[in-house]
Structures are given as C-alpha cells and as structure tokens.
Amino acid sequence: MASLKEAKRLVVKIGSALLVDQKSGLRSDWLRSLATDVAAIRARGTDVILVxxxxxxxxxGVLGLPRTELALEQSQAAAAVGQIRLARAYEEALAPHGITTAQVLVTLEDSENRRRYLNSRATMETLLGLGVTPIVNENDTVATDEIRYGDNDRLAAQVAVTVGADCLVLLSDVDGFYSDNPHINKDAQHYEVIEEITCDIERQAGDAGSGLSKGGMKTKVMAAKLATGAGCQMAITLGTPLNPLKTLEEGGKCTWFNAQTNPQAARKGWIAAMKPHGEVTVDAGAGAALMSGKSLLPIGIVASSGDYQRGDAVAIVTADGQHLGLGLARYSSAETVVIKGMQSRDIAKELGYKGRGVFIHRDDMVI
Incomplete structure (x- = not known):
C-alpha cells in the first residue's frame, strides 16, 4: 500500500475552491492547518512543493468582478492582482513554522521547451536544496489557450516529474476515484488502490467535464498517468477538512495510483532514449569520475563535435573512442569549444556571462 509517510519529495496540489470562499475570501484557518501539516512533513526530511x-x-474579489465566466483579459488582470495576495498568504501561513517560501510561475511552454524545462528544474532543485518550499502556479497573466496547462492537476503532475518527486497528492472536492459520479450514482465503486491505469479506468473517468471540480476526474487520471509513468505515486483525497495531509496520513479515505517505476529510473530511461546531437571527448580523470557517479565538469572535456544547444543530448566518449554514456548539455556546442578544459570559476570571464558550474549534471546523465 502506498504511503505519504514514505515520501522523500512531495508535491501537493491545492485547488481554488479549497483555498478561497467566494463569499468570505481566503480560508485562512484552512491554510494555517495546511501549513502545520507541511511543517510536520518537512520536519522528517521530506521536500515539499505546493502547486x-x-x-x-x-x-x-478585490476587483469586484462578477462570478460569471470572465473574459481572458479580465482573468489575467484578476490573476495579476490575486497572485500578490496568494503569495503573501502562503508566506504568512508558513513563516511561523520557520519555512521560507518562493513563488514560481510557469506555463505549458516551460515544460515543452527543453531549455526552459531544465531552467525550471535547476531553479526548483536549488530552492529545495536551500530548504525553501516553492509555491507553484500557472502564469495566468501571460498564459493564453495555446500555452496553458488548463488545469492544475496536470500542472502538479508535470511539476512532480520535473523535480523527480516520488509522491503527488491532489487535494480535491472528492475523496478518491469512483467507477461513476458518487453524487449521482450511490452504487458507484470507490477504489482504494489502482495498480495500473487501464482503458476501463479511463472510461470510468468520463469526459473532461464530468467530475465534481473544474476539469473533472478525467484530468486527474491524465495527471496520474503522467506521474506514475515517471515513478511518482499519486493520491486523490478530500481536501476540505482542516489538516488534510495529516488526515491522509492517518488513513483518510483516498485513492492511491501506484507508480510503475521510480523517479530516477524513469528519468534515466527518458534520457537514454534520446538521439545525441553531438559528442564530447573526456580525459581519463573525467572518465573515472563519471564512472564513480560524478558530474561532468568543463575541465574534463578535451574535444567537442556536432551542433547542439543547451538541453540537447550529447554522447560522452573517451579519447580512445569508448562510449561512456549520454547526458543533457548545459552549454551549446559553440560555448563548449570555448570552455573545454577550463576551471568552472573561469567560465564567466571567458564567456562574458555567468554559466553553470557543470557541463552535464549527474542527474541528467546515463552511464
């Protein structure tokens, strides 16, 4: 049985209806209870990201706009005003627990463009390494239909994949996955665990508008497919009670979607399947370091060939032509020619701008 207590890196998705009451505004008591849960989870060494x-x-509410569907420009204006208040609310709720927060705004393009994806990953990894809890939301002030996720279920799943999380919790207005809408069909079957997302499970999820919240259960199943395929278990549980994560830990009703692999293996498999755009030759010292699990530094590179951009896959070979592995480059081929054999501290002076300290990070490499 899946367990929240075993998670090393947790992503939690919070919907608008849980956080904001249309009549009274921000549900401060609920948010404070969530902050208490987050603090308790972090105290045992688990990284937490909130979407x-x-x-x-x-x-x-601040702008006095109607509750009816808003025009795109009205939604974006409301987002610009509300985002400040949302970030402040999380900061004020988590600060008493000694937790520093960060605001991260993303669009669909940020995950589809490999360079932006790597930038997002590096930023969030750095924040987590510094003990910060990122608060992630879609960048509604700039996102239009063609660059929108459209729902935060799939956004949360993409964030989980990006940061290599092993657990994703969707706090919802329903306590799990049912064979049918339980508000309509009293005989609908509740699933405690779903080992595999089959065609029958997808059929039972219905269409995109059939669920109890925006996007419906279909988007949650789509999120589960993305997350579990990348090694991240996912839970759907009722988010409305106070201390929803504590309630889940203590056996609250939910549905767990079990992961099909683990995050590290899934990412390595993704990289291994890529076609290299170029090749770098490394010296013996770098080769030995890579075999022992180290990252590839510019100083260990003796030659570069091919035409690649930052984020592209490049092959790693020894001077005698032995193929060592494959990884995602943090510099373009043109930049690599300049910085090969160079100490990381000298890169900024040579390129004229600050770059990454490593050429391929060990997490972005398959040996």
Missing amino acids: SSGSIALGR
Whole structure:
C-alpha cells in the first residue's frame, strides 16, 4: 500500500475552491492547518512543493468582478492582482513554522521547451536544496489557450516529474476515484488502490467535464498517468477538512495510483532514449569520475563535435573512442569549444556571462 509517510519529495496540489470562499475570501484557518501539516512533513526530511490555484479567485474579489465566466483579459488582470495576495498568504501561513517560501510561475511552454524545462528544474532543485518550499502556479497573466496547462492537476503532475518527486497528492472536492459520479450514482465503486491505469479506468473517468471540480476526474487520471509513468505515486483525497495531509496520513479515505517505476529510473530511461546531437571527448580523470557517479565538469572535456544547444543530448566518449554514456548539455556546442578544459570559476570571464558550474549534471546523465 502506498504511503505519504514514505515520501522523500512531495508535491501537493491545492485547488481554488479549497483555498478561497467566494463569499468570505481566503480560508485562512484552512491554510494555517495546511501549513502545520507541511511543517510536520518537512520536519522528517521530506521536500515539499505546493502547486496552488487561487490567484484569479482572490483577484476577482478585490476587483469586484462578477462570478460569471470572465473574459481572458479580465482573468489575467484578476490573476495579476490575486497572485500578490496568494503569495503573501502562503508566506504568512508558513513563516511561523520557520519555512521560507518562493513563488514560481510557469506555463505549458516551460515544460515543452527543453531549455526552459531544465531552467525550471535547476531553479526548483536549488530552492529545495536551500530548504525553501516553492509555491507553484500557472502564469495566468501571460498564459493564453495555446500555452496553458488548463488545469492544475496536470500542472502538479508535470511539476512532480520535473523535480523527480516520488509522491503527488491532489487535494480535491472528492475523496478518491469512483467507477461513476458518487453524487449521482450511490452504487458507484470507490477504489482504494489502482495498480495500473487501464482503458476501463479511463472510461470510468468520463469526459473532461464530468467530475465534481473544474476539469473533472478525467484530468486527474491524465495527471496520474503522467506521474506514475515517471515513478511518482499519486493520491486523490478530500481536501476540505482542516489538516488534510495529516488526515491522509492517518488513513483518510483516498485513492492511491501506484507508480510503475521510480523517479530516477524513469528519468534515466527518458534520457537514454534520446538521439545525441553531438559528442564530447573526456580525459581519463573525467572518465573515472563519471564512472564513480560524478558530474561532468568543463575541465574534463578535451574535444567537442556536432551542433547542439543547451538541453540537447550529447554522447560522452573517451579519447580512445569508448562510449561512456549520454547526458543533457548545459552549454551549446559553440560555448563548449570555448570552455573545454577550463576551471568552472573561469567560465564567466571567458564567456562574458555567468554559466553553470557543470557541463552535464549527474542527474541528467546515463552511464
């Protein structure tokens, strides 16, 4: 049975309806209870990332906009006003627990473009390494239909994949996955665990508008497919009670979707399947370091060939032509020619701008 207590890196999705009451505004008591849960989870060494809706709902109230569907420009204006309040609310709720927060705004393009994806990954890895809890939301002030996730279920799953999380919790207005809408069909079957997302499970999820919240259960199953395929277990549970994560830990009703692999193996498999755009030759010292699990530094590179950009896959070979592995380059081929054999501290002086300390990080490499 899956367990939240075993998670090393947790992503939690919070919907607007949980965070904002249309009549009274921000549900401060609920948010404080969530902050208490987050602090308890972090105290045992688990990284926590929160994916939160709520900016448009908060901004709408401040601007006095109607509760009916808003025009795109009205939604974006509401998001601009509400995002400040949303970030401040999380900061004020988590600060008493000694937790520093960071705001991360993303669009669909940030995950589809490999360079932006790597930038997002590096930023969030650095924040987590510094003990910060990122608060992630879609960048509604700039996102239009063609660059929108459209729902924070799939955004949360993409964030989980990006940061290599092993657990994703969707706090919802329903306590799990059912064979049918339980509000309509009293005989609907509740699933405690779903080992594999079959065609029958997808059929039972219905269409995108059939669920109890925006996007419906179908988007949650789509999120589960993305997360579990990348080695991340996922839970759908009722988020409305106070201390929802504590309730889940203590056996609260939910549905767990079990992961099909683990995050590290999934990422390595993804990289291994890539076609290299170029090749770097490394010296003996770098080769030995790579075999022992180290990252590849520019100083260990003796030659580069091919035409590649930052984020592209490049092959790693020894001077005698032995193939060592494959990895995602943090510099373009043109930059690599300049910095090969160079100490990391000298890169900025040579390129004229600050770059990454490593050429291929060990997490972005398959040996």
